[in-house]
Amino acid sequence: MIDRIETGARMSKIVKHNGVAYLCGQVGAGDSVAEQTKDCLARVEALLEQAGSTPERMLQAVIWLADMADFDEMNAVWDAWVPVGHAPARACGEARLARPELKVEIIVTAACD
Structure with a gap:
């Protein structure tokens, strides 16, 4: 069975x-990559909870940066x-x-x- 959560015309959130x-x-x-990353991860954590998961159960992460100079x-x-x-x-790549x-x-x- 496939369960789609918060599905719209273009995509599902989960x-x-x-x-x-x-x-x-x-x-x-946020203005900085640090602020945006913190907010992004808070959103990821909320979706993981909604999916019945936690950060400890992550299998894979793909990170896109607008500029690899922000990597550190x-x-x-x-x-x-x-x-x-x-x-x-x-x-992690640049896009x-x-x-x-x-x-x-x-x-x-x-x-x-």
């Missing part, structure tokens, strides 16, 4: 299948947020994001109930 939750990409508010600033926030011993498989003010987008897949 899709659950066979014990895995796939979250749509999350962006955050983003990582400082990420490293403080990820539960010790529960780091997911992760990739043009949907709006010019966006600096980071995070996509997470996690085990769920």
